[in-house]
Amino acid sequence: MLLPRLPDPVPPAQHEIAASYIGRLARLHGLDINTLWRCVTEREASGGMRRVVVPERLAAITGRTVHSLTGALPELRTPQPDWAMFRHQPQPGCHHCNAKHPGGEVTKILPHHRYVCTRHRLWLCPSDADGHTTTLDALPEIVQAQRRHLRILQRHGWAITYDAVLTAILICGQLWSLPENENGGAWHDWVRRANVLIPPGSAGSTFSVARLCAAVYPEAVALAPLFASPYWRQQAQKTTWNRRLFNAEIARRLRHLNYDGKGHDNDPISHWANMNAKRPPLAPIRVHNQKYPLQKPALSPATQRAQQRRAHAFNPSHRAGEALVAHRHLATVFRRAWHPFRTHTILPNGDSYYKL
Numbered sequence: 001m002l003l004p005r006l007p008d009p010v011p012p013a014q015h016e017i018a019a020s021y022i023g024r025l026a027r028l029h030g031l032d033i034n035t036l037w038r039c040v041t042e043r044e045a046s047g048g049m050r051r052v053v054v055p056e057r058l059a060a061i062t063g064r065t066v067h068s069l070t071g072a073l074p075e076l077r078t079p080q081p082d083w084a085m086f087r088h089q090p091q092p093g094c095h096h097c098n099a100k101h102p103g104g105e106v107t108k109i110l111p112h113h114r115y116v117c118t119r120h121r122l123w124l125c126p127s128d129a130d131g132h133t134t135t136l137d138a139l140p141e142i143v144q145a146q147r148r149h150l151r152i153l154q155r156h157g158w159a160i161t162y163d164a165v166l167t168a169i170l171i172c173g174q175l176w177s178l179p180e181n182e183n184g185g186a187w188h189d190w191v192r193r194a195n196v197l198i199p200p201g202s203a204g205s206t207f208s209v210a211r212l213c214a215a216v217y218p219e220a221v222a223l224a225p226l227f228a229s230p231y232w233r234q235q236a237q238k239t240t241w242n243r244r245l246f247n248a249e250i251a252r253r254l255r256h257l258n259y260d261g262k263g264h265d266n267d268p269i270s271h272w273a274n275m276n277a278k279r280p281p282l283a284p285i286r287v288h289n290q291k292y293p294l295q296k297p298a299l300s301p302a303t304q305r306a307q308q309r310r311a312h313a314f315n316p317s318h319r320a321g322e323a324l325v326a327h328r329h330l331a332t333v334f335r336r337a338w339h340p341f342r343t344h345t346i347l348p349n350g351d352s353y354y355k356l
Contacts, residue, residue, distance in 0.1 A: 003031075003039050009062035012072040013101045015108040017090050018053045021073060024103030025062070074109060085158045086111050088286040091127040096120040109288055112162045113153045115217060116146035123214045126329035132208045138196050145218040152221070156228045163281030164228035165220060166333045167272065169324070172216035172223070174268040175254075176321030182266070184256025186219045194316035207311035212324040215316075222253045227272070236273035246273065276336060285332050 006029055012021040022040060026033040040058045041051035055066045055076045062069070070076045074086065090107045092098065094117035098106040115125045116136065121143050123134035136142045153161045175183055176190050193215040198206045226232040226249060235246040247261035250269055261270050310323045325334065 003036070003061050005063050006061050009064065010102060011064065012069065013093075013098065013106045013108065014072050015093070015110055016073060016101075017107055017109050018058075018073050018075045020090075020105070020107035022053070022058075024101065024106070028103040083287040084284050086288050087125070088284065088288050089127075090288075091124070093117070093124060094120050094122050095133065096122065112158065112284075113149055113165075114146075115149065116143055118143050118146055123210065126210045126213055126327065132206075132210065134197060134208070134211055134214060136214070139193055139214075141218045142193075142214055145221040148221050149224070152224055152228060159283070160228045160281050161224070162284070163333065164224040166330055167227050167276075168220035168223040169213060169216060170330045170333050171268045171272065172220050173212070173321035173324035173330070176216065177319045177325065178266060180317070184251070184254050184259065186216075186254045186256065189219070190215045190320070191316040194320060198314065198316070203311045203314040207307070207314050209307075209310075209323050209327045209329075212320065213327070213329065216321070216324070219254060223250070226250065226253070233277045236277040243273065282332050282336060285335070 006025060008028060010024065010028060019037075022037055023033055025031075026036045037051070040061065041053050044050050044052050053073075053076055055069055055078075058064075058076070059066045059069055066076075070078075074081050086109050090109050092105055093108040093110060097117060097120065110124065116122070117124055121136040121140075123136055123142070149161075149165065152164065156164070172186070172190070176187065178187075180187055194212065197211040197214060198208070226236075226246070232246060232249070235242045243261065247259060247269075250261065251257060251259040259269075261267065261273070314320065314323075324330070
């Protein structure tokens with residue numbers, strides 16, 4: 001069954017998933033979503049029950065070229081993109097950007113490097129399952145960090161950048177959990193930003209681990225080039241003199257003049273230098289599953305109770321980074337030390353990474 005061209009074929013949003021776009025088209029034209037879905041899809045070539053979108057059929061009813069549709073909808077591309085480059089969980093994205101796309105909620109599959117909507121100054125990653133929207137109007141340094149993040153991506157590629165930024169966020173969370181006298185100027189900035197994002201006395205309604213991630217993001221992006229750079233990774237592994245240079249650069253970027261990297265038990269940077277600097281970057285644990293494209297994260301009762309306990313006990317000046325360290329967004333790098341067996345994968349460009 002084929003439908004004629006729709007009278008108002010709105011364009012897809014960038015990085016929108018196909019099911020979201022087709023659902024918006026159906027709602028705008030008063031059509032049954034299942035009927036429209038069957039018109040633009042066919043059974044997968046493998047003979048399974050799953051249906052896949054046929055770009056030519058979608059182009060016929062929208063009047064748009066296949067090229068323009070595949071440019072916006074990653075799931076329609078041939079060959080398929082490397083889904084490890086994208087977050088496994090679709091999310092709404094920036095609601096200001098989505099407002100120009102009528103027909104209901106726009107659901108996107110965003111790349112790993114997209115943490116901030118720089119145009120509207122909104123925090124996007126990790127997304128909040130409870131629907132929080134985090135504005136960054138009062139914290140322009142977080143928006144600037146997104147631009148620096150993109151420069152790391154251009155220089156080192158997605159796999160190295162993904163590992164380096166997540167590693168840096170994890171380390172910042174671990175440092176934030178240490179006492180003030182073991183940290184530098186960055187610790188005070190994290191506390192200041194946390195008080196802006198989660199105003200004192202409002203943690204019950206505003207606490208969010210995503211906001212803790214936003215608080216450390218500028219320093220994480222400042223550290224990430226050291227974890228991505230072959231030069232600095234070698235400096236971290238070599239002689240005492242080389243390690244001293246590496247530690248001095250860490251101290252400068254964290255504004256921690258007393259940091260010497262002596263290898264204390266609670267020093268996450270020394271642990272990374274000793275254990276992980278020589279290893280290739282890790283691949284994401286989970287990748288996007290097109291079989292269940294609109295499945296949204298659900299907070300289990302246990303997770304909800306833990307969230308409430310953290311909100312009740314939240315104090316940006318006392319072990320505030322513990323909730324961030326345990327967040328699922330950091331699962332790939334958090335589990336690295338506890339997974340001795342890894343699959344070594346070679347990328348098409350010759351780079352390599354470990355997959356847990």
